[in-house]
Amino acid sequence: xxxxxxxxxxxxxxxxxxxxxxxxxxxxxxxxxxxxxxxxxxxxxxxxxxxxxxxxxxxxxxxxxxxxxxxxxxxxxxxxxxxxxxxxxxxxxxxxxxxxxxxxxxxxxxxxxxxxxxxxxxxxxxxxxxxxxxxxxxxxxxxxxxxxxxxxxxxxxxxxxxxxxxxxxxxxxxxxxxxxxxxxxxxxxxxxxxxxxxxxxxxxxxxxxxxxxxxxxxxxx
Numbered sequence: 001x002x003x004x005x006x007x008x009x010x011x012x013x014x015x016x017x018x019x020x021x022x023x024x025x026x027x028x029x030x031x032x033x034x035x036x037x038x039x040x041x042x043x044x045x046x047x048x049x050x051x052x053x054x055x056x057x058x059x060x061x062x063x064x065x066x067x068x069x070x071x072x073x074x075x076x077x078x079x080x081x082x083x084x085x086x087x088x089x090x091x092x093x094x095x096x097x098x099x100x101x102x103x104x105x106x107x108x109x110x111x112x113x114x115x116x117x118x119x120x121x122x123x124x125x126x127x128x129x130x131x132x133x134x135x136x137x138x139x140x141x142x143x144x145x146x147x148x149x150x151x152x153x154x155x156x157x158x159x160x161x162x163x164x165x166x167x168x169x170x171x172x173x174x175x176x177x178x179x180x181x182x183x184x185x186x187x188x189x190x191x192x193x194x195x196x197x198x199x200x201x202x203x204x205x206x207x208x209x210x211x212x213x214x215x216x217x218x219x220x221x
């Protein structure tokens with residue numbers, strides 16, 4: 001997703017409308033960022049991603065309708081497993097902040113050596129529970145590949161099984177493999193583009209080696 005705003009250009013306004021933002025919202029984004037189209041696009045995507053219906057399928061189809069299929073590779077190449085883990089955390093950020101109490105979570109994560117004593121002091125420095133949780137999320141995102149599965153385990157053993165279920169991927173044992181540069185991003189090309197246009201799909205598949213990651217997260221943005 002980070003590369004995509006570099007390639008939308010003067011179609012940012014229409015992209016926002018197609019993704020469901022209102023004319024007023026788009027005009028506000030234009031005013032806030034002037035002629036800086038990249039930042040406009042980033043703002044559009046940030047705002048859209050908060051929508052529960054924001055999925056890669058929707059984005060790919062929207063780009064195709066706008067005749068921006070040439071930027072598919074900018075999206076698909078970058079969608080690696082690490083980014084999907086980060087998206088899982090961000091998609092459920094409000095639930096994490098509102099629901100969990102950190103003590104048991106931190107005990108579990110310290111036992112598994114993904115949270116240090118200094119990290120805990122940094123978290124406990126905040127008096128409000130929601131601020132503690134925000135700091136915990138920040139730390140998890142900084143080292144998501146090593147901390148994600150431990151965080152899930154902490155949720156499950158601390159009575160937050162439903163929240164853990166929302167975050168869970170199909171096979172977390174594949175994280176180390178899927179975060180290598182070789183495997184990044186090809187899942188989306190293989191599974192989604194054939195639904196949109198076979199010719200476009202063939203074009204991209206011919207340019208990239210398709211990897212079949214096992215156990216990727218769902219396609220939510």
